[in-house]
Every structure is written in structure tokens, then in C-alpha cells.
Amino acid sequence: MRTRNKIQIFTFILLIVAINDLLIYGGSINGSDNPADNCEKIFVHLDKTVYVAGENIHYEVYVVNGKSPLQVPESKILYFTLTEHKNGKQILWRINLNKSTLHGSYQLPENMNAGIYQLAAYTNRIRENLPENFFSQELIVLNLAKETPDSIYIPVSNAVTDNQTRLVTIPDNQPDIRLRASKSVYRTNDKIVLEINVDNLHLNDTANLSLSVTKETLFSGILHNTNIVEQFNRYKEKNDKPCFKGLENYTYMLTGRILSKNDGQPVNDAKILLAVVDSVSPKIMYSAADSKGNFRFYLNRFYDNKEIILQPADNTENPDIQWDIEKKSIPYSGSSYMSVPLSTEQVASLNQAKDIRLIEKVYNEEIIGEKIPETMSGLSYFACPDIIIVPADYSEMANFKEITANIIPQLKLKNRKDNYYIEVYNDSKGALSENNLVLLNGVPFHDLDYIATLGTRDIQRIEIINSSRFLVGDITYNAVVSIYTHDVKIPEPYIRNHTMVLQNTVAATDEENENNEYVSPSQSRSHFPDFRSSLYWNPDLKVYGKNKVTVEFTTSLLTGKFHAEVHGITSSGIPLDASVSFNVK
Amino acid sequence: MKNTFICLIVLCAIQNVFAQTNHVKSEPDELYMMNIRKGMIGIEYIDPVVGYKGDQYFNNWTYGEIFLTNGERITGLYLRYEGYLDQLLYLREDHIPCILCKACIKGFNLFDDSDNIAASFIIKKGIRLPFENDSANCFFQTLVEGEYSFYAFRKVIKLLDVFKWADDTKYYIFNNDQYERIKLRAHDLQKVSFIDKMRMKSIIKSNNIRLRNNEQEFIRAISIYNM
Numbered sequence: 001m002r003t004r005n006k007i008q009i010f011t012f013i014l015l016i017v018a019i020n021d022l023l024i025y026g027g028s029i030n031g032s033d034n035p036a037d038n039c040e041k042i043f044v045h046l047d048k049t050v051y052v053a054g055e056n057i058h059y060e061v062y063v064v065n066g067k068s069p070l071q072v073p074e075s076k077i078l079y080f081t082l083t084e085h086k087n088g089k090q091i092l093w094r095i096n097l098n099k100s101t102l103h104g105s106y107q108l109p110e111n112m113n114a115g116i117y118q119l120a121a122y123t124n125r126i127r128e129n130l131p132e133n134f135f136s137q138e139l140i141v142l143n144l145a146k147e148t149p150d151s152i153y154i155p156v157s158n159a160v161t162d163n164q165t166r167l168v169t170i171p172d173n174q175p176d177i178r179l180r181a182s183k184s185v186y187r188t189n190d191k192i193v194l195e196i197n198v199d200n201l202h203l204n205d206t207a208n209l210s211l212s213v214t215k216e217t218l219f220s221g222i223l224h225n226t227n228i229v230e231q232f233n234r235y236k237e238k239n240d241k242p243c244f245k246g247l248e249n250y251t252y253m254l255t256g257r258i259l260s261k262n263d264g265q266p267v268n269d270a271k272i273l274l275a276v277v278d279s280v281s282p283k284i285m286y287s288a289a290d291s292k293g294n295f296r297f298y299l300n301r302f303y304d305n306k307e308i309i310l311q312p313a314d315n316t317e318n319p320d321i322q323w324d325i326e327k328k329s330i331p332y333s334g335s336s337y338m339s340v341p342l343s344t345e346q347v348a349s350l351n352q353a354k355d356i357r358l359i360e361k362v363y364n365e366e367i368i369g370e371k372i373p374e375t376m377s378g379l380s381y382f383a384c385p386d387i388i389i390v391p392a393d394y395s396e397m398a399n400f401k402e403i404t405a406n407i408i409p410q411l412k413l414k415n416r417k418d419n420y421y422i423e424v425y426n427d428s429k430g431a432l433s434e435n436n437l438v439l440l441n442g443v444p445f446h447d448l449d450y451i452a453t454l455g456t457r458d459i460q461r462i463e464i465i466n467s468s469r470f471l472v473g474d475i476t477y478n479a480v481v482s483i484y485t486h487d488v489k490i491p492e493p494y495i496r497n498h499t500m501v502l503q504n505t506v507a508a509t510d511e512e513n514e515n516n517e518y519v520s521p522s523q524s525r526s527h528f529p530d531f532r533s534s535l536y537w538n539p540d541l542k543v544y545g546k547n548k549v550t551v552e553f554t555t556s557l558l559t560g561k562f563h564a565e566v567h568g569i570t571s572s573g574i575p576l577d578a579s580v581s582f583n584v585k
Numbered sequence: 586m587k588n589t590f591i592c593l594i595v596l597c598a599i600q601n602v603f604a605q606t607n608h609v610k611s612e613p614d615e616l617y618m619m620n621i622r623k624g625m626i627g628i629e630y631i632d633p634v635v636g637y638k639g640d641q642y643f644n645n646w647t648y649g650e651i652f653l654t655n656g657e658r659i660t661g662l663y664l665r666y667e668g669y670l671d672q673l674l675y676l677r678e679d680h681i682p683c684i685l686c687k688a689c690i691k692g693f694n695l696f697d698d699s700d701n702i703a704a705s706f707i708i709k710k711g712i713r714l715p716f717e718n719d720s721a722n723c724f725f726q727t728l729v730e731g732e733y734s735f736y737a738f739r740k741v742i743k744l745l746d747v748f749k750w751a752d753d754t755k756y757y758i759f760n761n762d763q764y765e766r767i768k769l770r771a772h773d774l775q776k777v778s779f780i781d782k783m784r785m786k787s788i789i790k791s792n793n794i795r796l797r798n799n800e801q802e803f804i805r806a807i808s809i810y811n812m
Contacts, residue, residue: 249614250617284626285624286623286624286626287620287623287624288623296620297620297624298617298620298621300655300657302655380626380686380689381626381627381628381684381685381686382626382686384686384687384688428629428631465628467628468628468629468630468631468684469628469629469681470628470629471625471626471627471628471629471677471681471683472624472626473623473624473625473626474623474677474678474679476629476681
């Protein structure tokens, strides 16, 4: 009897376990573990915090899904915004995310103002749902051509602060990291050995780490350094809202509204063409706006770092159109900043940073990156023209009318009431028609007065698709006339008056561009005066199981207190960070 | 007791089903796909020959998906393969058939009414076709995929004298970069340079395969050869 009872109890327990598991899986399907409810945690480790305009910001990015850290981040785009505190001027760029840890760099523009900037990193769905979960870090940017500021603008909340002590406790049996320097005091040009251990790391677990060693600045209280453990824990505290909106899990979404300039009302039934200047074949995309004027394009990597040209698809001029493009930037809260005067020592340290940059700029070798192979633009039909004409193969002709009259019988450039129009003979219809898509260097171009001026000296080639009607989205054109000029340019007045132009800036990650790898001045072959304030930067350290990692590098001629910081995550998504300081005398 | 065990087994089975469902790769979301579909570009397809008996199409308009050379996938399209021009057609919302850019396509799948793959086509580049001087990029229907792959080029030709369309399917067997065109005959299959004649012969004999003009039996023979 007792044995029977035991079996029954055992069976009951098994039953409970099974039901429990079932509920877990069922819950996953019904949405409690819905992919859309999985906001990312983001941390960016920078190589240093004081930069000079024109210099590269080197960074390691850590992005994990909030609820499923083992999986590749769902968002495929990570945005960076660098905001100048003084006036809110923003620089925006983005990177393509394909894994949890990525390293790369961004070259700061040479014309930046000197001052305090906030670097923010976020995905689009964080921006739309949980803005408090941005990664943000204050930086100082100097400019060699401009005077060092004697005061800086900082957020009011940063004004009363000191080096914060961390109150994050690590639970037992969780991996923890230790960073140890071989000595506490080094001489200049001395060898430094740093040892990194990760305790409680499982045998088959890996820790992806990044290590920076920089001279301590006199601005640590102002710059508000964050670390990965704090950042990831903050997510836990604030993640009470699900992330359903704005997920970019395929490609970059270019979104915006098309409005009437007169009354701000959405343009009804707007059809929009997106193009880039191209000397090979047009790379056009089509989108139709909804009743509120909203439109969107999914841009794949072909469009990275290209100038995007938007214009209405219809051939009539639309001077009254207003474009409202979603910039994906974060708002600037200008009112809560205050000016803080700098001490003489702080100004001197900034001047020293500028001097070091000047030395590096003079002596450093320029590394020219190789061009990244381009991906295809998607599905278009422009690559197969029916007719290709190279006007240079014929006698010189002064304008387009002469060209069409003499060498392209399928094409007629005519004039009606002082307005030019183009007629193309469509083979399948057996008739000439006006409703054609005219492209100049890959961009839809409606200014036929300009086209009429182009002669054989200007035009490289003309391609015509006229075997059938040309279908773009829900628009039907009679034919396509694609003109390529030698200068591969679109006239500036046309761009200004008829189009909306956007710079689609994407910074390459080191995985995408091998030549983008960080080379510290001490590693480079130049024999230049070594005054590095950033002694070491390695965004790609790995610790496997119980192994430890040691890194070696040399000090520069610069003396003072240096700070080594290591950040990282384990392959199971647990954040790690540690730091150590040492002196160079 | 017995009932409890049965209940437990049933629950475990359901649990496994749910676990598997949960690991199925998620479909592209509809908003993304709708945007891609609405922006399709191509040229209008006009029937090149009118008045011929039969037709030049592999299938009726059916749902399908396209795999692009840039890695993108477009789903939920009405597709049709045209064997005379060797082109993939897409039906626009206003019912205008449209030829899609062949150079941008890596392959496509056609689905049946139950949403199962009815036919799968891929682009094969640089194929030398009979009586053609230049090599061409052709849509090949995948019949067997493996170390030794078997494809059908669903060519349709015009019979000028009788005003009829006629099926002129050609079969190709591939091993990595090598390929040979074969006819549906046992002799042709054993003659393929990269196929072990003795092994194939024994497969045909032991499995009682009758190859002559039988596509299904060819598929069976090559599938067994791949094992």
C-alpha cells in the first residue's frame, strides 16, 4: 500500500512538472515571451572620454535581448547620437547589428565645436518605448583649430556629483571578473602586464570582453562614467513597459510624412520614389503614403552611406510639398544645462590632449580602408535595357533634340507651349506615348528643359526600356529613358527645388571592414614621440572557461594616474566589469 | 494509476509539440512584406504568341515566394513560371502580369492550395543550352538536391506547323560545378561522367527502377544514389 502511495505521489509530481513546462511553452506562444516584448539592453565601451575633432571614437557595443539574452539581438540597427550640450547640435550615425558584441569606430568631423557632448546609443524600439534605457555617456571634444574652452555646459543633474561608488552586488555563483596590474607604479616606456580572470565561468562558457587603458582625466565627476553592470541592472528596474513599437528587425526603416506646405495636411495618395545617384543602373524604390501621409522604405545595405533622394513619383511639379522625415534622433533638453567654469589644471589637461593629438596627426600613418563590396539593391528591372546608345560613337551633336532626331528614332523630344516633353515608342503597344519615366544618373528627373541642353559631350549613354510598359509599384509607365552623364551629377537647382535629400550615414564595424581595426600608435611602425594618453584598447578579448587572459603593452612618455577598465558579457548574457588604476612616474 | 500515466504521457506529447512550435523560425512580419510587395518593379508581360493551342506556363497563378540574390525573401506573391521566355511572372494587384528581374532572383518556390511547396526553382548560371552559342542563366526546377542534384529546365517551344505549344523539358544532373544534360533513359544516366556506372546499375536493378521517360523514377534513382 505504502509503495503504491509513493508511486502516486511521484506520478503527481511528474504531472505538475509537465503542466508547468506546458504553461511555460504555452506562455511563449501566447505572448508573454513575445519577441516584440524583448527590449534590448545596451552598453558601449569607449576607448577614452576626451577626443579631438577628426579623431576616431573606438567602441565596443554590447547589445542583448532583455528577455532572451542568448539570442542575437532582434533589432538590426543601433543608432548613435552625439549631442553638443551647449546648443543641442546633433551628429547621428548608425551601425548594422548582427550579433551581441560588435566593435567599430566613427571619425568625428573636423569642424566640431569644442565642448561637452553626450553620446547616446539606442535601438529604434527603445527610442519609441523606453527612452530611459538609452546608453548615454558624456564626452569632451576639443578642436585643434579652436581655442580650448574655459567653461563647459553640463546637464544640471551632473553638476553635483562625485565618483560614484557602485552598489551592485553580484549574487553567489555568478561569474565575476578580476583585473590585476603587475605593479602599482610604472616608469615611462615600461612594460605593463594586466591579468584578467573570470571566476565562476562555466567550462563551456565564454566571456567577450573589451579593455581600455587611459590616463585619468580631471573630469571624471562631470563625465559620469557608467559601467555595463549598472547599465544592464537599470534595465531590469525600468523594464515594466513592453517594446512593441518601432522594431527594426530586418533593415533600416526610413519613415516620414509627406505634407502640403500650405495647410500642413497630408498629401492624398502620395506616391514616392527613392533613388540614389548611380552610374551603372537606377536603384529605385517605391512607396505609397497612407491617408495620414506616412510612408516607409526598408533600406538594405546597398543604400548605406549613400545620399538618398526622395521625390513624388508623378511628373507634375510639386513645389508645395513638405517632407517630415523621422530622423531617429533623441530629443535635446536644452533648458536643463548650465555653464561651469574650468579650473586652470583642467584647461591645462585639455591643452595637453590637443598637443598629443597634434603630434599623432603629424606622425601617424594613414590607414586607407578597402571598399566594402556592395550588396544588390533588391528587385528592379533596370539592369536589362532594350536599347543602349552611346552618343560618343556618332558625330558630335549639340543638344538632346539633335541626338533623338538623328540616332534614337524611338525617342522624340518635343515642345508644346514652351514646355518640353518626351515621347517614346512602345514596342508592345506600337505607339508613341508621353507617360515615361525619365532618369538622370539613376534619379527620376522631371526638368526636361535641362535634358534638352545635354549634347554628346555631356551624355555618356542613354538606355531605353520600351519593349513593354514599365511597372513601378502601382504606377505604370509607357517606357523608361535613362540618361547617364559623364559627370554623374544631378543639377543642384533640381535637387533643391524638387527633392528631399538625406545622408544615410552608417559606420562600418570592424567585422565589415577589416582595415578598420584599431592600431595603437605603439603598434604602428612609426618612430614618433610617444605621448599616448590611451595606452591600450582591445575590443575583442575572450576568456574561455577557467582560463585567464594576460595583456601586455608599454607605457608612453606621459606620466600620471592611469585607469584600466574591462567590460564584457558572458555568452549567457551576464554583464561583467572591473577596473584597476596605476601610476606612471 | 493507469489513467494517471496515460494522462502524463499525453501531456508530455503536447509539451513536445509546443516546444517544437516555439522553435519554428518566425515569418517576416506582414507590414514589412506588404511594403516590399507594394514596391515591386518589373515590366509588363505580354503574351508573345497569340492563338496557339495549349499554353506556355508551368503553373496557374499560385502563391509563392522569391529569394533574391541579396539575401532578401519576398513572400505572399502570385507567381507563374513562363517556360517559353524562361521568366518568372508576378501578378500585380491590378491584375497586370509583370516580368521580374531575373538577375536579381536566386530562386523561387510555388505553393499548392495547402501551402506546401509544389515546385522549387533556382537560377543556374552559365548553362550551355542545345543549339545556343552563348551560355545563359536559366530557371531550373529542383527535383533532387544533394551531392548529385537533378534539375528540370521546363522549356516550352512553339510548334509552328501545328500552332501548338509543346513541352520541351530538358534534364540536367549536377555534381558541384560539373553538369551534364541527360535524357530520361537508363543508358544516359549511367553514361554521366561523374556517376559510378556500376553503382547506379546496381541501384536501378535492386530497386526495380524503370527509368524510361519516367521523371519520378529518375528522382528515386538519384535520391538513392545520394544516400
